Amino acid sequence: MTDPFDLPDLPLPDSVRDSARQRILSGIAQRPRASKAPLLIAASVVVLAASATVVASTLQHADKLSPGAASTTTTSSWARGGAGANSYNAHEGWAAALDSERCGRAATSVHPPRDQWQPIVTSSLDGVTLIAFRGPTGPFFCELTASSVSLSTPVADYPHEGVGQVLFRTANGSLAGVLTPGVRDVSLIREHSGGFSEAVPGLVAASLFLAPNAMSGGDLVLKDTVSGLTQRFREAELPPKAQATVDQPKPPGERTSDSGRRLGSCLDAASLHPPADAGNWQPGALIDTMPGHTIQLGRYGSVLGVCDSHSSPLFYTLDTTERVPVASTVFRGYNLMVDIKPDRDPKLNVSALVGVVNDEAVASITLSQQGQPDRQAVISNRTFAVWGLITAQDARYQVTAKDAAGKVLDQVWAGGR
The missing domain is CATH 2.60.40.10 (Immunoglobulins)
Known part of the structure; x- marks a missing residue:
């Protein structure tokens, strides 16, 4: 009898293998500490149809927060938020004062006055910070890097159907939007040819989802990981990538050596x-x-x-x-x-x-x-x-x-x- 578990080894496409390796490596370095005791993540082995692999062994801890002018509430752990809460150093009801100021300087006439900006959650990954705000005219999002800031337009009216709607994306791969009421945990999926796909978790807060530095380009599938319901967005259906404003210029990288x-x-x-x-x-x-x-x-x-x-x-x-x-x-x-x-x-x-x-x-x-x-x-x-x-x-x-x-x-x- 043929062994049903004796399956042929199928090579992964280069893009999928490398993306998976990158996510594993960066993800290991982002896991927050669950308690005050240091947590050693033992070096592990990842085999992804390649003859060599690289794994980072790290010690992690929760970020220490400095008080933010936007809110007096800070958290160093996240009791809600789905799987994304463990990936993005999430802090509920808080935005750093400097980050809020930078976002505020990028505001236009379509944004409410600064004193009406309510920080919902701050997330970060690999040098990219993504903040969700809510104002009287709806939610909006701000992405910051060391040198630039991107700010979305508040959206008051959006469809309440399916899993949710993507309202914001950037050249750095950040994605954010709103969720249909009742959706508590989501993943963002990009499909590749050959039936392979890659997924990143979304951080959920107050019926909003955020994924800083998640993925760039291509069609997107938004999945309710509890019910299994999915919603597909062709790239043409997604909002255009937000225009970034360089507000803190940095020297260009040396590329001659x-x-x-x-x-x-x-x-x-x-x-x-x-x-x-x-x-x-x-x-x-x-x-x-x-x-x-x-x-x-x-x-x-x-x-x-x-x-x-x-x-x-x-x-x-x-x-x-x-x-x-x-x-x-x-x-x-x-x-x-x-x-x-x-x-x-x-x-x-x-x-x-x-x-x-x-x-x-x-x-x-x-x-x-x-x-x-x-x-x-x-x-x-x-x-x-x-x-x-x-x-x-x-x-x-x-x-x-x-x-x-x-x-x-x-x-x-x-x-x-």
Whole structure:
């Protein structure tokens, strides 16, 4: 008898595989902490019909909020909001004062006076902040990056049928809109040829949904994940991408060096989920890993970008304001696993340690591991990367930062059980 579970291995399309990998990698770095105790997300293995994969192992915690003038209510956890609440650092009834001011400066005559803006929820992902407001003429949305702001027009009348309506989208892939009363949890789905699709969760608050930096271009399916009801929008039926106003100009990214060109090419290829303000990213450390394989880092504000040359290439982001596996007073690091094979001796699996340097005095970073030679990290533009970390489950390692005179600035242990 034929085994019903003996199914043929079907390769995923490149775009779907890379998108899935990117979502897994960035998503791991965004999960908030459920309690006050640090939560270690163990390094895991993702097999997506590719000969190599990269996984980030991170420590996460809930954001600390500063008071916002728009509201006295702040939350660092989200009791409602569906699956998206765990993805977007959601804060109900609150908007940061500076964010509210920037959104307010983009307002026109169609918007209500600022004192009538009621913040519904603030969400963020990978350097993109998306805020929902409500005024006397209906809900509206504001997207902010480090350099730009986009503001939608309030919408008072919209159809109350199906799952909901998309009212706002941006070049950074943010999507937002209204939901039919009773819809409590939604996902946003983009379908690809060959029957494959990718989905991201929507954050639900007060019958509105938000998905910052979600997906760019193509038809969209809005799905009620409770009832299973779906609603399809052809791209032509979606609102045009909102015009962004550059209100805080940043210097253009360097693209003349080898690292700059590599980073630029990688950013240009990241069409599925374009990084915010791609033209402003600065190149960082570049290292060789496996033969013909490189990792190129980039940095933009608090966001670290990783360009994996093995496939497409793949670009994904890690928020360095979150807690990380290698947390030091002068640097913050992530363990990036490359070419992990489950059936191989764990001691033969190696990875890269990458991160950001937060102290200009750091001149060297050394990776030390028992039975292995010390390895020096490449440091460039306040980022660092080093290849050769043994990733066996019980393997511990030490990372040492020194200044130009050889003085130890900090030394931390990580890894192991």
